[in-house]
Amino acid sequence: MTIQLTDAQRADFAAKIANNPGSRVTMDFTPEQEAAWRQAAAEEDARKGERQEHQRALNAAAKQPGFFGDLRRALAAHGRQMEIAERIGVSFQELDDFCLGQAALPPAAIDALVSTLGLRLMQEIPDRPEPAGATR
Numbered sequence: 001m002t003i004q005l006t007d008a009q010r011a012d013f014a015a016k017i018a019n020n021p022g023s024r025v026t027m028d029f030t031p032e033q034e035a036a037w038r039q040a041a042a043e044e045d046a047r048k049g050e051r052q053e054h055q056r057a058l059n060a061a062a063k064q065p066g067f068f069g070d071l072r073r074a075l076a077a078h079g080r081q082m083e084i085a086e087r088i089g090v091s092f093q094e095l096d097d098f099c100l101g102q103a104a105l106p107p108a109a110i111d112a113l114v115s116t117l118g119l120r121l122m123q124e125i126p127d128r129p130e131p132a133g134a135t136r
Helices: 007-019 031-046 048-062 067-078 081-088 092-099 107-116
Strands: none
Touching: 031 048, 048 067, 048 092, 067 081, 067 092, 067 107, 081 092, 081 107
16 A cells, blocks of 8 residues: 655655664654554455465465475465466466465466476486386
8 A cells, every 4th residue: 555645744754764874764654644554454364365365376286296286386486476377478367376285287388387496307217116027
């Protein structure tokens, strides 16, 4: 949320900064500014549970074994999902749904994601038992 300062508040702020560079500056809000701040804080508090549940779902999807779980863990470690979504050609919502385990990404986006994250795909190939009677 951005609170618009009055001209007098801006002038007061500039004077305080000029007189005490690097120090903390406090200001008094107008009643309207305080009401707007309180409303924004209440809205943020109301979304807290939703954000926590979203994070729990992300954590659960990232713990899944296999390739997609690995990708989700790499995404979580990297951060900046909005930037990554743009770079791989999907919307932030599509990438978030993938991270939650609720949607798949197109193959081209998966390739771009692996490249963007600087990952190398490696596969462990188990030894195959030799067929009976085979010679080397």
